[in-house]
Each structure stands twice: as structure tokens, then as C-alpha cells.
Amino acid sequence: MKSTLMVLLGGATACLTVAFRPAAGPSAQPLPTGSSAAADLPNLPPVLQASFPKDTFNLTKYGAVADGQTLNTEAFRKAIEACAASGGTVLVPRGLWLTGPITLKNNVNLHLAAGALVQFTADRSQYPLIKTSWEGEDAIRSQAPISGVDLTNIGITGKGTFDGAGDAWRPVKKSKLNETQWQKLVASGGVLSEKKDAWYPSAASLKGNQLAAAGTPRKSLNPADFADIRDFLRPNMLSLTRCKQILLEDFTIQNSPAWTIHPLLCENITLRRVTAKNPWYGQNTDALDLESCRNGLVEGCTFDVGDDGICIKSGRDEQGRKRGVPTENFIVRDTKVYHAHGGFVIGSEMSGGARNIYVSNCTFMGTDVGLRFKTARGRGGVVENIFVDGVDMTDIAGEAILFDMYYAAKDPVPLLGESTAPLVIAPQPLNEGTPQFKGFRIKNVTCKGATTGILVRGLPEMSIKDISIENAVLESKKGLVCQEAENIRLKNVALISTDTAPVMEVQNSHNIALDGIRYTSGAELLLRVTGDRSQDIRITNTNTKLAKKDVQLGDKLAKKTVLMSQK
Incomplete structure (x- = not known):
């Protein structure tokens, strides 16, 4: 392609x-x-590139001191303002530069020389509370360490590093650390939860987390109403809102308080050879969240974070639908993701939709899920025209390929010792909050090690539609689980699974084509079909005789539900 x-x-x-x-x-x-x-x-469509005059504004000329002690917030402000007057590059030389928030301006390229470390202060009071966005909805949060709003022609380049002092913001679960690490963290200060199983940077952080966990978050958009829980309001590290012609290239960005790189309602984005690093236990530390953005290229990046890696979003629930701006027209290629919740992800906040996304030549190592497409009732939005060609994965903790419209609900896939038949999901009426997944083309995928090769889980009122997976080799415990889906096509797919009773499971799905399926010889059962709405399931070009039993049908299903043409 x-x-x-x-x-x-x-x-x-x-x-x-x-x-x-x-x-x-x-x-x-x-x-x-x-x-x-x-x-x-x-x-x-065209991706317009940022370009800058040759004029260079050295940070040191504006009073900056690279001693790791002097707070250089004012020096950054002066240098950026001077540069913005005519356009050009703000040069951050080699050295350790302590600072508070940096605010970008039009026609400015913030360039970090090799060896430059911009260390954002751990003093949370330096980050004012502002009206912004959080997980797809309007919210009050602390100001981002790096931000820009309503800008055109901006850049962040160079081989230096940004460190967001995220450890000063993020809570940590005891279960995520070994005993030595936990004791060191507790000794550093902060407060513990009542059960002593979670650490918080401050009492204000704990209070805010408790309100959120109880389902009673504050709905005000007045920053003054949040002063007592400001430490809970962790900022995204690089926040760009309604900006155009963005160049992000070559730098390392790490230790983020929350999401790491977050363009919102932006256009014409080029993200090239950027490294994002966060602790694997860092909550909400997605590497890249493209939210309601148009036209861009992501290539040659390396992400190793505590939440999703490459993530496509477009707003949450009613606010996202009202905004109505999909993320569209992006190419993602030649990128590696380590230790993330998902390698390439769409959702779950996708209420404005997503379309025309092309992913190629990516490697996911040690992520919880490889290709992760997730949504839930109440989101609404349409995700369509998603193309993936060439993804290799190792040591995936969950699913290699996941389509899930039942996200955040109880997992209907049975646990060890429970019934082997998927649970039935009760239908609900269609409404504006009913999400849709359709039109995915995935090919040339390998995975060595996962719990499930492919999980497709739609809703009874809105099935997942029009999915093609071709030329794949997936080594996993379970092979295929397909629920509430239609027009699903697997061609030339090897499901090398250890749990072969069955290799493939289909429930309440129709028009399912299983063409050229390879699997472990001696499997107990090749295919189990359940659900009284299952029909038109076809197995072709597949040696069904390698299994001890080829097909098992649920109650009330006729033999013609499954048609087989043996290889």
C-alpha cells in the first residue's frame, strides 16, 4: 500500500x-x-511545514544561568518574546537549565543543543491553575511545563532533553514497586492512603484523587475553586492547542506529570525522531495524544512510557461530540514503543471520530496491548478508514490486536476455571452516544507472545464492522475471540495458541470469513460458535483435520451456520 x-x-x-x-x-x-x-x-492533503528565519537568540543573553539552581523562567520568557518579534530560533546551549513553565510564541523554534537539559522545577506552585482540557473535556489543570495556544509556525528541535519533574506530581501504587523502592519513596515525604497501599506527593494530591475515585469531581471552571487540590491537577507536559505548522524534532522529553505530548485541535504536525520516556508505573503518562488534529506525519520516534504509546483521540462523550472534530489524515511510521499500555491506540476518548490513519513499520516490545482500539457506550463517534501494514510485537501482556467497544466494563472473556463461553452483553437502545468502529485494514503483523492474538468485542446494538486482518503470525495463549461483529475477514493468519479448546471463538457475529487459517496441530477444537444471532461463518483453505474436532455449535444454531471448504 x-x-x-x-x-x-x-x-x-x-x-x-x-x-x-x-x-x-x-x-x-x-x-x-x-x-x-x-x-x-x-x-x-498537504502537511504544511514550519520554517524559521536564520536569526538566533541565545538564552544566555537574557540572563539565564546553567547551574541547575537558578530559576530561568524569566530568561526563557524574554528570549522567546525577543525571537517572536521577527521570528527565528531560541538556542538553549549545553547545560542544566532549571525553569518554570515555558510559553511558546508564533514563528519561534525552541532549539536544544546536544547536552542541553531543561529541568522543570518540582515546585508545583510555579504552575498556575488554568482552564484547559483533560481527557477530552474542559477542565482546570496546572499550566503545562511547555505550552502554546493559537499559534502558527512553531518548532521544538535539537538533541537536548526536557525533564518534567513528574515524580513531584504523580501518585504511585505500592504494588508497582519492590519493597526497597517503596520504602525509599515513603521516606522522601508525601502522604499515604488509608490502606497504606498508595503514595501521594501531598495531602492536596490525596484529596483530589479521593474526590475523583468517589465519582464526585468538581465541575467548576473557576481556577480559584481548586486551590485546595491543586497538586492533584497534574499538567500534560507539552500542550499545544489550536496551533498550526508544528515541527517537533530530535529532542528527548521525559518524566512527565501526565500526558507527554498533547496537540489539541492542531493542524499540520510533523513529529520526527522524538524520544518520550516515563516510568512504567507512571499513571496517565501517554507518550503522544493527537486529539482532534488534522494532517500530520509521525516518524522515527521512540516511546517508553507508563500508559498508551501512540494514541489517537477526539474528545470525550457529549463535549467531544459537540466539538465534532475528528483526528484525521495522519501517517505514523518507523516508530518503536516499549512498556506502554498500548503500542498504537485509538480511544477511548474518540467521540469526535477518527479517520484516514496510516500506520506502518512499527515495533512494539513489552506493551500491554499491541494494536489497541477502544471505546465505550456513551462516547459516540465513528472510527473508520484505519490502515496498518507492518507491525512486529514481542512480549505483549494482553491482546496483540484488540477492538473493544466494551472498554472499562467487566471483561466478558472468561477467567481460568470459569465457563469457556463468552458472557452475553445485554443490548441497549441506539442513541448519539453509540460509538462505531468500521473499515480497518491490517496486514503483515507478527507477534511473539501475547495472552490473546485477536479480540473483537462489539456491542449487540452496534457491532464492529468491516475488519480485514491479512498475513499475520500471532503466538499467544488464546487465538481469536470475536463477539458482536460483522464482516470480519482473516486471511492467511497463523494463530499459534497454547489454549486450543478452542483456537477460535465466535459469538453473535455474522459474515465471518476465516480463510487460510494456520494453527497448532492436535488442537482440541478449531472453532466454537455460540449466540443465537451467529450466522454465515465460513472456513476456507484451512486444514480442519489438524484439530481433534473442527466445529462446536451452541444451542439453537443450525449446522449451516458454519460452512467449511477444506484445504
Whole structure:
């Protein structure tokens, strides 16, 4: 598959060919330009690039001192304001620069020289409470360490590092640390929960978390109403809102209080060779959250964080639907994700929708889930036209490929010792909060080690539709679990599962094509079908004789529910 990305560079338009590799594995080569495999992919709109005059404004000329002790907030402000007057680059030289929040301005490229470390202060009082957004809804939070609002032509570049002092903000569960780590954390200060199983940086942080856990968060949008829980209101680290022509390139950004890189309602984003690092136990520390953004390229990045890696969002529930701005027209490629909740993720806050997303040549190592598409009743929104070609995964704790419209509810997949049949999800009436997943094309995927190879879990009132998975090798405990779905096609998929009773499970789904399925010889059961709404399930080009039993049907299902054409 191939798509063309038009890029405007200094007034000249260039054309980048986005090629998807023909086979899984690190040694596979890109398709040549003009391959017929790209026939079903549209061209994406232009991604306008940021560009800056050559003028350079050295931070030291504005009073900055690189001693790790001097607070350089005012020096950053002066340098950025001076640069914005005519445009150019603010140069942060090698050294340790302590600072409070940095606010970007139009036509400014903040450039960190190699060896530059911008250390944001752990003094939470330096971050004023402001009206902003949190997890897809309007909220009061602390000001982000780096932020920009309503800007055009901005950049953050260079091989230096930003450190967000996230340890001063984030709560930590005792279960996440070994005993030595826990004792060291407790000795550092802060407060413990009543059960002594969680640490909080302060009493204000604990109070805010308790209010949230009790389901009684404050609905006010007046910052003064939150002074007593300000430490709970962790900021996203790099927050860009309604900005255009953004260049983020080469830097490392780490130790974030919450989400790490968060463009909201932005256009024309280029994110290239950026490294995001957070502790694996760091709550809400997503690497990249593209929320209601249009037109962009993410490539060559490395993410190792405590929550989702590459995440597509578009607002939460009623506010997201009212905003009505999908994240669309993005290419994500050549990126590695470690120790995240999900490698490439859409949702769960996707109420404005997502479409025209292309993912290729990515590697996920040690993530909880590989390809993670999640939503829930109440979200609304449509996710469609998602293309994935070339993803390799190892040591996935949960699902290699997950489509879940029942997110945050009890997992209907049975636990050890429980019934092997999935639980029935009760239907609810369709309304504006009913989400939709449709039109996914996934190919050339390998996974070595997961709990489940593929889990598709729709809603009885709104099935997951039109999913194609082709050329995949998935080594896992369970093979396929498919609930409340229609028009699902697996072609040339190897389900190398240890739990072979059954290899594949289908419930209340129809128009399911299982073509060229490979599985472990001697499997107890190849396919179990349950649910009185299951129909039109086809097994073709598959050696069903390798299993001790080929098909098991639930009560009230006729034999014609499953049609087999043996290989």
C-alpha cells in the first residue's frame, strides 16, 4: 500500500511517497513506488511545514544561568518574546537549565543543543491553575511545563532533553514497586492512603484523587475553586492547542506529570525522531495524544512510557461530540514503543471520530496491548478508514490486536476455571452516544507472545464492522475471540495458541470469513460458535483435520451456520 503526502517546504511543494512494506519482519523492504497495492488508498492533503528565519537568540543573553539552581523562567520568557518579534530560533546551549513553565510564541523554534537539559522545577506552585482540557473535556489543570495556544509556525528541535519533574506530581501504587523502592519513596515525604497501599506527593494530591475515585469531581471552571487540590491537577507536559505548522524534532522529553505530548485541535504536525520516556508505573503518562488534529506525519520516534504509546483521540462523550472534530489524515511510521499500555491506540476518548490513519513499520516490545482500539457506550463517534501494514510485537501482556467497544466494563472473556463461553452483553437502545468502529485494514503483523492474538468485542446494538486482518503470525495463549461483529475477514493468519479448546471463538457475529487459517496441530477444537444471532461463518483453505474436532455449535444454531471448504 502507498499514499502520497504533499509537503510544503519553504514555499516549494514536495511529494513524499509513503510506502508500506510487503511482509512482516525487520528485513522486509518497502514497496516500490507505483505498486498496485496502493490502489485503495487516497492521497492525503498537504502537511504544511514550519520554517524559521536564520536569526538566533541565545538564552544566555537574557540572563539565564546553567547551574541547575537558578530559576530561568524569566530568561526563557524574554528570549522567546525577543525571537517572536521577527521570528527565528531560541538556542538553549549545553547545560542544566532549571525553569518554570515555558510559553511558546508564533514563528519561534525552541532549539536544544546536544547536552542541553531543561529541568522543570518540582515546585508545583510555579504552575498556575488554568482552564484547559483533560481527557477530552474542559477542565482546570496546572499550566503545562511547555505550552502554546493559537499559534502558527512553531518548532521544538535539537538533541537536548526536557525533564518534567513528574515524580513531584504523580501518585504511585505500592504494588508497582519492590519493597526497597517503596520504602525509599515513603521516606522522601508525601502522604499515604488509608490502606497504606498508595503514595501521594501531598495531602492536596490525596484529596483530589479521593474526590475523583468517589465519582464526585468538581465541575467548576473557576481556577480559584481548586486551590485546595491543586497538586492533584497534574499538567500534560507539552500542550499545544489550536496551533498550526508544528515541527517537533530530535529532542528527548521525559518524566512527565501526565500526558507527554498533547496537540489539541492542531493542524499540520510533523513529529520526527522524538524520544518520550516515563516510568512504567507512571499513571496517565501517554507518550503522544493527537486529539482532534488534522494532517500530520509521525516518524522515527521512540516511546517508553507508563500508559498508551501512540494514541489517537477526539474528545470525550457529549463535549467531544459537540466539538465534532475528528483526528484525521495522519501517517505514523518507523516508530518503536516499549512498556506502554498500548503500542498504537485509538480511544477511548474518540467521540469526535477518527479517520484516514496510516500506520506502518512499527515495533512494539513489552506493551500491554499491541494494536489497541477502544471505546465505550456513551462516547459516540465513528472510527473508520484505519490502515496498518507492518507491525512486529514481542512480549505483549494482553491482546496483540484488540477492538473493544466494551472498554472499562467487566471483561466478558472468561477467567481460568470459569465457563469457556463468552458472557452475553445485554443490548441497549441506539442513541448519539453509540460509538462505531468500521473499515480497518491490517496486514503483515507478527507477534511473539501475547495472552490473546485477536479480540473483537462489539456491542449487540452496534457491532464492529468491516475488519480485514491479512498475513499475520500471532503466538499467544488464546487465538481469536470475536463477539458482536460483522464482516470480519482473516486471511492467511497463523494463530499459534497454547489454549486450543478452542483456537477460535465466535459469538453473535455474522459474515465471518476465516480463510487460510494456520494453527497448532492436535488442537482440541478449531472453532466454537455460540449466540443465537451467529450466522454465515465460513472456513476456507484451512486444514480442519489438524484439530481433534473442527466445529462446536451452541444451542439453537443450525449446522449451516458454519460452512467449511477444506484445504
